[in-house]
Amino acid sequence: MANSSRRLILSALPQIAPSILAADFAHLGDAVENVSGAGVEMLHVDVMDGRFVPNISIGMPVVASLRKATDLFLDCHLMIVEPDLYVADFVKAGAQNVTVHQEACPHLHRSLQGIRALGAGAGVAINPATPVSTLEYVLDMVDLVLVMSVNPGFGGQKFLPLAYDKIRELAELREQGAFSFRIEVDGGVGLDNAEQLCAAGADILVAGSSIFGTPDPAQSVTDLKARSEQARMTRV
Numbered sequence: 001m002a003n004s005s006r007r008l009i010l011s012a013l014p015q016i017a018p019s020i021l022a023a024d025f026a027h028l029g030d031a032v033e034n035v036s037g038a039g040v041e042m043l044h045v046d047v048m049d050g051r052f053v054p055n056i057s058i059g060m061p062v063v064a065s066l067r068k069a070t071d072l073f074l075d076c077h078l079m080i081v082e083p084d085l086y087v088a089d090f091v092k093a094g095a096q097n098v099t100v101h102q103e104a105c106p107h108l109h110r111s112l113q114g115i116r117a118l119g120a121g122a123g124v125a126i127n128p129a130t131p132v133s134t135l136e137y138v139l140d141m142v143d144l145v146l147v148m149s150v151n152p153g154f155g156g157q158k159f160l161p162l163a164y165d166k167i168r169e170l171a172e173l174r175e176q177g178a179f180s181f182r183i184e185v186d187g188g189v190g191l192d193n194a195e196q197l198c199a200a201g202a203d204i205l206v207a208g209s210s211i212f213g214t215p216d217p218a219q220s221v222t223d224l225k226a227r228s229e230q231a232r233m234t235r236v
Contacts, residue, residue, distance in 0.1 A: 014198045014228040016221050017044040022208030029069050038221035042073035044206045049080040053153035060093040067094025079152050091118045099123030099146050102134050112141050128160050132169045142181045150187030159188025164200050171201025194224050198231035
């Protein structure tokens with residue numbers, strides 16, 4: 001399928017982004033079709049190398065297969081060392097947004113420039129122990145900031161409440177600087193915290209086990225959307 005629109009253009013906020021890491025890889029196409037029918041616009045694709053994080057997940061071939069199977073926006077989260085070496089391959093495979101970790105990029109500004117030069121949306125992620133202040137000089141060039149609300153590497157972890165303060169801080173910086181980046185949160189997201197996360201300022205909720213780990217993933221998406229939309233009028 002064509003991969004012409006690479007910017008993070010969404011019809012409405014907040015958005016639910018199902019994380020395919022939690023899906024059944026033997027039936028990945030069916031899983032994607034299921035949640036697509038629930039009205040999601042984007043998929044979150046976690047890429048792990050066993051070095052930056054203590055786990056190994058998927059690579060470019062799976063992204064390319066997803067691109068052939070769906071028109072949904074593919075948001076690729078690179079939890080890998082030396083991401084600059086692989087960004088072009090992921091964009092070629094079909095990634096429309098590529099998110100790299102602040103902690104993995106010694107020259108973060110250059111890394112983000114490289115992503116944008118390829119025509120993709122550029123995202124930056126920060127781990128739980130990394131302060132928002134480390135992103136001060138790149139907020140004008142990112143399409144997305146991903147707040148990790150668990151330590152990355154494995155799905156199904158318990159949500160870390162420190163993420164709320166980071167989301168609020170990012171929302172305030174966005175308003176003060178008139179920036180346009182979206183705020184995404186990943187890790188332990190579910191019905192018990194979706195509304196509060198969106199009220200704090202989150203635009204995109206990444207959810208894995210709370211969608212694909214349930215008997216009816218499509219209904220779980222619908223329920224998460226309903227909870228997150230309740231926060232629209234109370235957002236800070």
